[in-house]
Amino acid sequence: xxxxxxxxxxxxxxxxxxxxxxxxxxxxxxxxxxxxxxxxxxxxxxxxxxxxxxxxxxxxxxxxxxxxxxxxxxxxxxxxxxxxxxxxxxxxxxxxxxxxxxxxxxxxxxxxxxxxxxxxxxxxxxxxxxxxxxxxxxxxxxxxxxxxxxxxxxxxxxxxxxxxxxxxxxxxxxxxxxxxxxxxxxxxxxxxxxxxxxxxxxxxxxxxxxxxxxxxxxxxxxxxxxxxxxxxxxxxxxxxxxxxxxxxxxxxxxxxxxxxxxxxxxxxxxxxxxxxxxxxxxxxxxxxxxxxxxxxxxxxxxxxxxxxxxxxxx
Amino acid sequence: xxxxxxxxxxxxxxxxxxxxxxxxxxxxxxxxxxxxxxxxxxxxxxxxxxxxxxxxxxxxxxxxxxxxxxxxxxxxxxxxxxxxxxxxxxxxxxxxxxxxxxxxxxxxxxxxxxxxxxxxxxxxxxxxxxxxxxxxxxxxxxxxxxxxxxxxxxxxxxxxxxxxxxxxxxxxxxxxxxxxxxxxxxxxxxxxxxxxxxxxxxxxxxxxxxxxxxxxxxxxxxxxxxxxxxxxxxxxxxxxxxxxxxxxxxxxxxxxxxxxxxxxxxxxxxxxxxxxxxxxxxxxxxxxxxxxxxxxxxxxxxxxxxxxxxxxxx
Numbered sequence: 001x002x003x004x005x006x007x008x009x010x011x012x013x014x015x016x017x018x019x020x021x022x023x024x025x026x027x028x029x030x031x032x033x034x035x036x037x038x039x040x041x042x043x044x045x046x047x048x049x050x051x052x053x054x055x056x057x058x059x060x061x062x063x064x065x066x067x068x069x070x071x072x073x074x075x076x077x078x079x080x081x082x083x084x085x086x087x088x089x090x091x092x093x094x095x096x097x098x099x100x101x102x103x104x105x106x107x108x109x110x111x112x113x114x115x116x117x118x119x120x121x122x123x124x125x126x127x128x129x130x131x132x133x134x135x136x137x138x139x140x141x142x143x144x145x146x147x148x149x150x151x152x153x154x155x156x157x158x159x160x161x162x163x164x165x166x167x168x169x170x171x172x173x174x175x176x177x178x179x180x181x182x183x184x185x186x187x188x189x190x191x192x193x194x195x196x197x198x199x200x201x202x203x204x205x206x207x208x209x210x211x212x213x214x215x216x217x218x219x220x221x222x223x224x225x226x227x228x229x230x231x232x233x234x235x236x237x238x239x240x241x242x243x244x245x246x247x248x249x250x251x252x253x254x255x256x257x258x259x260x261x262x263x264x265x266x267x268x269x270x271x272x273x274x275x276x277x278x279x280x281x282x283x284x285x286x287x288x289x290x291x292x293x294x295x296x297x298x299x300x301x302x303x304x305x306x307x308x309x310x311x312x313x314x
Numbered sequence: 315x316x317x318x319x320x321x322x323x324x325x326x327x328x329x330x331x332x333x334x335x336x337x338x339x340x341x342x343x344x345x346x347x348x349x350x351x352x353x354x355x356x357x358x359x360x361x362x363x364x365x366x367x368x369x370x371x372x373x374x375x376x377x378x379x380x381x382x383x384x385x386x387x388x389x390x391x392x393x394x395x396x397x398x399x400x401x402x403x404x405x406x407x408x409x410x411x412x413x414x415x416x417x418x419x420x421x422x423x424x425x426x427x428x429x430x431x432x433x434x435x436x437x438x439x440x441x442x443x444x445x446x447x448x449x450x451x452x453x454x455x456x457x458x459x460x461x462x463x464x465x466x467x468x469x470x471x472x473x474x475x476x477x478x479x480x481x482x483x484x485x486x487x488x489x490x491x492x493x494x495x496x497x498x499x500x501x502x503x504x505x506x507x508x509x510x511x512x513x514x515x516x517x518x519x520x521x522x523x524x525x526x527x528x529x530x531x532x533x534x535x536x537x538x539x540x541x542x543x544x545x546x547x548x549x550x551x552x553x554x555x556x557x558x559x560x561x562x563x564x565x566x567x568x569x570x571x572x573x574x575x576x577x578x579x580x581x582x583x584x585x586x587x588x589x590x591x592x593x594x595x596x597x598x599x600x601x602x603x604x605x606x607x608x609x610x611x612x613x614x615x616x617x618x619x620x621x622x623x624x625x626x627x628x
């Protein structure tokens with residue numbers, strides 16, 4: 001049997017035919033064109049799914065299920081997407097719309113969740129019963145796999161790990177709370193702290209690196225300067241790692257996974273990030289004499305969305 | 315089939331014969347006598363288990379399994395208890411010791427975990443697929459049930475929810491980290507803040523209630539004065555509820571359970587606590603338009619340990 005995985009993003013739709021083991025047989029993509037409304041977007045998703053299947057030499061009745069990963073959540077009780085900010089969606093009947101074009105069962109989940117599933121099938125946490133995928137990007141997202149399956153909780157809203165409060169009374173978050181982990185462990189946090197640094201210390205290397213343009217600061221600037229040994233960015237990066245590890249130790253205390261996989265923009269810092277985390281985390285773990293989660297870099301990058309959403313129906 | 319549940323505490327051992335539905339057929343107890351060493355304690359547990367079974371009119375071969383709840387964890391790889399501070403245990407081969415006295419399978423888990431299981435079988439979260447039991451006592455413990463089963467993670471150390479960091483850089487915890495939730499949501503937190511209040515404001519009602527003896531302050535003093543409308547204790551209790559809700563919203567964001575059951579000493583504040591939590595929590599929940607966990611008071615108090623440990627083998 002084969003599966004179709006659809007990775008629905010703000011700018012593009014990717015779809016692929018995937019086998020039982022998470023191998024992509026054939027994939028393709030098209031623009032999202034979200035401004036056309038959900039009807040046209042969902043029609044294009046279905047068309048692309050049917051098209052890649054035909055071109056892969058398979059029939060739709062060989063497809064066991066279609067999975068969709070999107071930057072939002074689906075309410076499992078209604079089959080509707082309550083909201084999906086990047087796409088401007090509000091209360092979209094995605095299951096009903098897909099049924100206009102295909103009789104295959106359709107499964108929908110959050111994009112970070114499906115990326116976590118992909119890693120647990122064909123990536124760095126392959127074969128693990130329990131694993132957590134953490135995306136360190138503009139925000140912090142999570143994909144939690146428990147017992148080899150996506151864990152979405154009782155109302156489909158589990159694994160909002162970026163909104164764990166780790167700094168009571170801290171930075172205001174987009175969700176309305178203060179001190180959410182993602183305010184401290186995202187790329188956005190490195191940028192914010194980088195700007196603060198430049199404001200407080202006009203001769204710092206970071207400000208020179210962006211020719212004095214605060215708005216040009218990226219997480220990569222901060223990380224590259226820390227790698228190069230700039231003391232200001234090293235201090236900033238060390239603080240970032242402490243906050244990152246606070247959340248990771250929370251994940252260990254609540255999920256106790258075999259592997260925590262780090263993905264997203266900040267994870268491109270690679271071994272530099274991984275080594276810093278592996279140096280800090282052990283002192284924060286509760287049971288110091290017992291084994292705990294390995295922290296690794298996520299392995300599947302661009303294909304994680306296709307593979308993981310395909311695996312939703314497995 | 316029947317099950318034996320053993321609740322092993324620092325001062326007493328309780329054991330009961332329990333049916334499939336979590337009803338206690340017959341129970342009894344004896345002192346722990348931890349100072350005698352683990353061998354004697356485990357022998358007494360086995361004796362008590364056999365004794366209650368016989369007195370209940372059943373044979374040991376009608377007992378499907380024996381469960382033990384204790385204030386520590388078992389390492390599932392080794393069948394040993396790495397440590398159990400209240401009992402002075404270190405690396406105790408509990409499965410091997412129990413096998414000296416009975417051929418019934420033995421399951422061991424943390425006492426908060428088994429209390430959570432008990433609530434999910436015969437208590438306030440009965441019938442829920444996913445639920446979290448939170449004990450607000452000297453510390454904060456957790457019992458997590460996922461898919462109707464105890465969730466212990468990959469290394470048996472999941473559900474250490476009291477050690478989620480919610481206040482980065484905050485109060486030093488017994489675990490070595492700073493700002494663990496239990497430093498802010500336990501009875502101990504109410505006592506600590508009560509003492510600070512008395513130190514700062516010698517004419518406060520709390521200090522009068524304990525005749526000027528700071529050491530006599532209990533969580534109940536603080537709660538009773540807050541209930542009675544004392545402004546200082548009301549403010550203190552309000553702060554407590556904010557911190558409690560920060561951790562509860564974290565639990566919703568990571569586990570998305572159907573029910574969060576509050577137990578332990580502070581939960582004796584009853585509706586007063588429950589109403590305060592139910593007033594504060596909604597504004598902190600991430601998905602404000604979607605249903606989320608009901609917060610309830612735990613129902614099984616003294617029998618939760620027997621019922622829950624019995625259900626470990628179900």
